Amino acid sequence: MSISRREFLGTTALGATAGPLLAAKGDKAAMPSRVLGKTGARVSILAFGSGSRFLKYDDGQAVEALTRALDGGVTYVDTADDYGKDHRSEMLVGKALKGRRQGIFLATKLSDRDGAKSRRIVEESLKALQVDQVDLVHIHSLVSMDDLAKIEAKGGVLEQLQKIKDEKLTRFIGITSHADPEALKAALERHDFDVTQMALNAGQVNMMSGKGGMVPNEAMKTSFQQLALPVANRKKMGVVAMKVMAQDALIGQTSPDKLMQYSLSLPVTAVVIGMPKFEHIDENVKQAKAFRPMTHTEMKQLAVPLSERNKQALDRLFADHVDA
Numbered sequence: 001m002s003i004s005r006r007e008f009l010g011t012t013a014l015g016a017t018a019g020p021l022l023a024a025k026g027d028k029a030a031m032p033s034r035v036l037g038k039t040g041a042r043v044s045i046l047a048f049g050s051g052s053r054f055l056k057y058d059d060g061q062a063v064e065a066l067t068r069a070l071d072g073g074v075t076y077v078d079t080a081d082d083y084g085k086d087h088r089s090e091m092l093v094g095k096a097l098k099g100r101r102q103g104i105f106l107a108t109k110l111s112d113r114d115g116a117k118s119r120r121i122v123e124e125s126l127k128a129l130q131v132d133q134v135d136l137v138h139i140h141s142l143v144s145m146d147d148l149a150k151i152e153a154k155g156g157v158l159e160q161l162q163k164i165k166d167e168k169l170t171r172f173i174g175i176t177s178h179a180d181p182e183a184l185k186a187a188l189e190r191h192d193f194d195v196t197q198m199a200l201n202a203g204q205v206n207m208m209s210g211k212g213g214m215v216p217n218e219a220m221k222t223s224f225q226q227l228a229l230p231v232a233n234r235k236k237m238g239v240v241a242m243k244v245m246a247q248d249a250l251i252g253q254t255s256p257d258k259l260m261q262y263s264l265s266l267p268v269t270a271v272v273i274g275m276p277k278f279e280h281i282d283e284n285v286k287q288a289k290a291f292r293p294m295t296h297t298e299m300k301q302l303a304v305p306l307s308e309r310n311k312q313a314l315d316r317l318f319a320d321h322v323d324a
Contacts (some may be wrong), residue, residue: 031073031289034269036105037238039172039194041135043105045270046260046288047076047240050089053274059092066096068278070104072285078197078240078272080109080140081125090128098130106131107195109140109176110157113150118160122169136195137161137170142177143319148187151175158191177224178243178318184228188235196232197272198224199318200241202262202303203250203310221315225266239268246314247321253306257287262302265294 031044048054048069057065066077077097083089090108097104108125110118122137139151139158151158161173174195177184184198206223232239244263245251251259263271275281294302 029289031075031285032291033075035238036195036269037232038236039136039238041105041238043076043270044074044288045264045291046074046284047078047270047272048074049242049272049274050077050079050093051083051274053276054092055084055089056276059095062092063096065275065278065281066093069275069281069285070096070100072281073289074285075103076105076107076240076270076272078107079129080111080138081121082109082111082140087124087128090125094128094130101131105135107136107138107174108134109138110161111140113147113157115153115156115160118157119164122164126169133168134170136172136174137164138174138176138195138197140176141179142175142183142187143179145180145183145186148183151187152190172238174238176242177228178321180319181222181224181227184224185231188228188231188237192235193237195238195240196228197240197242198228198232199243200225200229200263200266200268201244201246201250201314202254202259202299203246203306204314205303205307205311221312223311229266229268233267241266241268241271243318244271244273246310247317249310249314249317250306253309254302256283258302260284260287261291261294262299264288264291265299 031046033042033044035041036043048066054062054065077093079089079093081087081090097106106129108129110121112118112121126132126134139161142148142151150156164170165173172194174193174197175184175187176197178199184196188196204223206221206226229239241263245256245259260271273284275284
């Protein structure tokens with residue numbers, strides 16, 4: 001499936017779906033924030049990713065890294081039960097958030113597809129994070145329609161997460177995907193998730209240059225931007241963009257700040273980025289604070305050549321990528 005130029009422009013319009021940018025009045029250095037869809041929560045446009053990049057730090061440095069991001073104005077923290085052995089990422093996040101949980105939106109993910117195990121795993125996550133409740137539990141890394149069928153099965157993880165939400169172990173439920181836009185589109189259409197997280201970057205747009213500007217590229221598999229994102233926007237779900245730098249595959253072809261700017265110019269709430277060096281944290285915080293939306297023309301000028309060179313390879317990369 002591909003889309004028209006008008007539909008592409010619709011997905012790039014920064015409007016009410018994403019929520020208006022907000023900085024503290026009179027404070028030019030404040031971190032902009034947006035409302036996370038129908039959750040009503042207001043969060044920073046830069047989210048801290050606590051996955052493989054975070055786990056490159058030793059334990060002390062990891063706590064210091066997250067503390068540095070929080071001090072810079074980041075209020076959305078993203079982790080998962082399988083980031084590191086025995087909930088290591090969640091334990092490090094818990095240490096960093098101890099005493100400063102107020103005002104932080106805390107999201108984790110449930111990786112196992114066995115509904116019978118889900119409550120125990122979520123309880124282990126809460127213990128590691130040193131909290132009684134998280135703000136959001138995502139179903140982690142939807143990879144196919146067959147995978148969606150497992151998630152939706154009677155007694156499966158989705159049904160169990162609804163019970164966990166009713167018991168107030170989490171405020172909201174979401175789902176993530178970087179592998180299959182068709183499957184995520186189906187999941188979002190069938191279920192009223194509060195939030196979704198998907199791969200959204202300037203190198204995976206299903207368009208190419210042609211006479212009259214952007215035209216559909218039938219040779220390319222469709223993208224999350226053009227297939228799943230409009231569904232999430234229509235249903236007023238909070239949207240978090242991930243893989244904005246395509247696991248660094250796009251670095252060198254354009255600058256990291258342009259890649260962040262592109263994804264934040266889509267109708268999303270925030271971008272989640274892994275930052276394995278302190279200087280990455282400082283630079284990304286700086287760029288988030290200075291963010292201005294790209295124009296449609298600027299977005300096309302960046303996305304068309306990057307997608308023509310990279311999309312098929314990136315689709316293959318993320319189809320097999322283990323997000324852990």
